[in-house]
Amino acid sequence: MKDSNEPIIHIENIHKRFGRIHALRGVSLQIQKGEVLVIVGPSGSGKSTLLRCINQLEECTSGKIIVDGIHLDSAQNINAVRQEIGMVFQSFNLFAHLTVMDNLLLAQKVVRRRKKEEAREIALNLLKKVGIPEKANAYPYHLSGGQQQRVAIARALAMNPRIMLFDEPTSALDPEMIKEVLDVMLALAKEGMTMVVVSHEMGFARAATNRIIFMDEGQIIEEAPPDILFTSPKHERTKLFLSKVLQL
Amino acid sequence: MFTRREPKIDEQELTHIPGAEPQNRLDAWWWLVALVAGVIVLLSLLQPDPYWRIILFVRDGIAITVVITVVSFILMLFVGMLGGLGRISKNRVVNLIATLYVELVRGVPLLVQLIWWYFAFPVVIQQIGKWTHISALANFHANAILLAIFGFVFCYGAYMSEIFRAGIQSIPKGQMEAARSLGMSYFQAMRHIVLPQAIRVILPPVGNEFIALLKDSSLVSAVALADLTRRGREFMSANFNPIEVWTMIALLYLVMTLFAARIVNYIERRTKFER
Ligand SMILES: Nc1ncnc2c1ncn2[C@@H]1O[C@H](COP(=O)(O)OP(=O)(O)OP(=O)(O)O)[C@@H](O)[C@H]1O
Ligand SMILES: [Mg+2]
Numbered sequence: 091m092k093d094s095n096e097p098i099i100h101i102e103n104i105h106k107r108f109g110r111i112h113a114l115r116g117v118s119l120q121i122q123k124g125e126v127l128v129i130v131g132p133s134g135s136g137k138s139t140l141l142r143c144i145n146q147l148e149e150c151t152s153g154k155i156i157v158d159g160i161h162l163d164s165a166q167n168i169n170a171v172r173q174e175i176g177m178v179f180q181s182f183n184l185f186a187h188l189t190v191m192d193n194l195l196l197a198q199k200v201v202r203r204r205k206k207e208e209a210r211e212i213a214l215n216l217l218k219k220v221g222i223p224e225k226a227n228a229y230p231y232h233l234s235g236g237q238q239q240r241v242a243i244a245r246a247l248a249m250n251p252r253i254m255l256f257d258e259p260t261s262a263l264d265p266e267m268i269k270e271v272l273d274v275m276l277a278l279a280k281e282g283m284t285m286v287v288v289s290h291e292m293g294f295a296r297a298a299t300n301r302i303i304f305m306d307e308g309q310i311i312e313e314a315p316p317d318i319l320f321t322s323p324k325h326e327r328t329k330l331f332l333s334k335v336l337q338l
Numbered sequence: 339m340f341t342r343r344e345p346k347i348d349e350q351e352l353t354h355i356p357g358a359e360p361q362n363r364l365d366a367w368w369w370l371v372a373l374v375a376g377v378i379v380l381l382s383l384l385q386p387d388p389y390w391r392i393i394l395f396v397r398d399g400i401a402i403t404v405v406i407t408v409v410s411f412i413l414m415l416f417v418g419m420l421g422g423l424g425r426i427s428k429n430r431v432v433n434l435i436a437t438l439y440v441e442l443v444r445g446v447p448l449l450v451q452l453i454w455w456y457f458a459f460p461v462v463i464q465q466i467g468k469w470t471h472i473s474a475l476a477n478f479h480a481n482a483i484l485l486a487i488f489g490f491v492f493c494y495g496a497y498m499s500e501i502f503r504a505g506i507q508s509i510p511k512g513q514m515e516a517a518r519s520l521g522m523s524y525f526q527a528m529r530h531i532v533l534p535q536a537i538r539v540i541l542p543p544v545g546n547e548f549i550a551l552l553k554d555s556s557l558v559s560a561v562a563l564a565d566l567t568r569r570g571r572e573f574m575s576a577n578f579n580p581i582e583v584w585t586m587i588a589l590l591y592l593v594m595t596l597f598a599a600r601i602v603n604y605i606e607r608r609t610k611f612e613r
Contacts, residue, residue: 147515173521183516187535196530197520242516249520 104153115308131305176246184230216244236267399569410490417495422502443496455489456561505540545602
């Protein structure tokens with residue numbers, strides 16, 4: 091079943107409707123193991139919805155999603171699938187009532203059922219990896235946005251996911267903090283993590299991937315390596331969008 | 339690390355050590371509790387007849403009032419939690435049941451509900467027992483205190499459900515989503531992430547409900563339960579001194595509610611946190 095040539099994420103003609111809003115209109119996509127895919131597109135184009143369908147925070151209205159050989163619409167235990175898919179949110183979503191360490195420990199304990207010492211060691215190593223081991227006992231509200239987002243990445247990694255989804259991980263951050271988060275993500279990409287990243291950071295896209303997708307109005311408009319997409323996009327809509335983003 | 343820190347930041351961090359906040363020290367309102375308690379003691383010492391006699395006479399009533407209040411309160415927390423979860427449930431049937439419960443119960447006066455449970459409910463059970471020929475039901479006689487507790491839990495549970503619903507909904511959706519994305523089930527996420535945060539939001543209104551319940555417990559005197567209020571009435575009808583009796587009864591309720599309010603306030607401050 092898990093043929094090594096099989097894409098780790100296989101999406102076939104999915105549609106998502108929120109009442110009268112048709113957020114995804116026939117998206118098909120394949121992502122190989124170890125690949126980094128960057129998604130760009132204007133606000134409301136369905137980027138978040140696409141990511142959220144992959145880990146079933148939203149159920150798609152029609153179409154097929156296969157993650158790691160498991161059909162999501164017939165998955166017996168969606169929690170088991172989600173354990174394998176880490177997600178990082180624009181607004182961090184650290185557990186506000188728990189310390190950084192407990193943020194990293196909780197799911198390891200209740201979902202992975204790891205022993206306390208083992209979970210602690212994993213957590214500490216990850217905090218070192220994202221560069222803030224000294225904040226283990228701080229509460230989220232004492233951290234800067236960049237630090238919070240790095241903790242959120244570490245929290246997702248603590249579950250040993252096979253796939254990481256990033257939904258605009260740096261767009262809520264002050265400019266001087268963006269780099270510290272992107273560096274962590276780049277390191278992760280270099281290690282061979284499968285990543286789907288919604289981000290308009292062109293520098294990151296150039297360094298991390300050779301495959302970038304432009305979405306608009308719930309559809310994939312075009313796909314190309316970053317250099318080509320950024321410099322000579324084929325479609326008018328892509329040009330229009332890039333001209334707006336690059337002006338910023 | 340510490341040497342690089344500015345002293346000013348140190349000071350700020352000190353204020354965040356749990357329990358060290360200045361407002362956690364006993365606040366001035368405790369003096370009011372002490373004052374009312376002092377008045378009660380003083381009256382009983384200076385004029386044991388009738389004040390000390392009143393206290394001796396009603397003390398089993400105090401016990402009943404306290405037991406009914408505390409037991410009902412603990413049970414209604416569970417009902418409120420279930421009702422609140424039901425009100426936000428995506429399951430239509432669960433949601434409908436919870437909503438009906440809340441809407442119906444809130445539309446009937448508490449006193450009428452208590453009387454219904456006390457006088458009507460046992461008869462209903464007895465009738466069912468007669469129809470079904472189950473003698474255990476036909477001879478049903480419930481303990482008056484249990485019926486009173488049942489009535490309070492049923493009624494206050496509905497209000498509590500709304501408090502829990504509002505508290506749970508006040509926690510940003512991202513908290514639940516982050517928990518689910520880590521593979522936690524809905525109930526794991528509720529238990530470990532949403533409810534612990536909602537508790538802090540819920541605490542002040544829940545504390546108010548406790549105090550309201552303490553006062554409303556006097557309604558059981560209408561259904562033949564010898565609580566503080568009823569014992570006061572009994573003492574008065576034997577001794578014909580309404581001023582002294584009802585002043586003392588009022589003072590006794592007052593010292594209990596003021597004390598409860600301080601406890602609630604203390605717990606609130608202990609559990610406060612920043613977001
Ligand atoms: N829970 C929801 N209920 C109703 N409509 C929704 C919901 N989530 C998304 N939508 C709608 O679906 C469309 C796509 O939204 P989505 O969040 O996927 O866009 P996006 O590309 O991520 O935009 P942004 O860059 O602003 O984050 C939008 O029109 C949005 O209003
Ligand atoms: Mg989005």
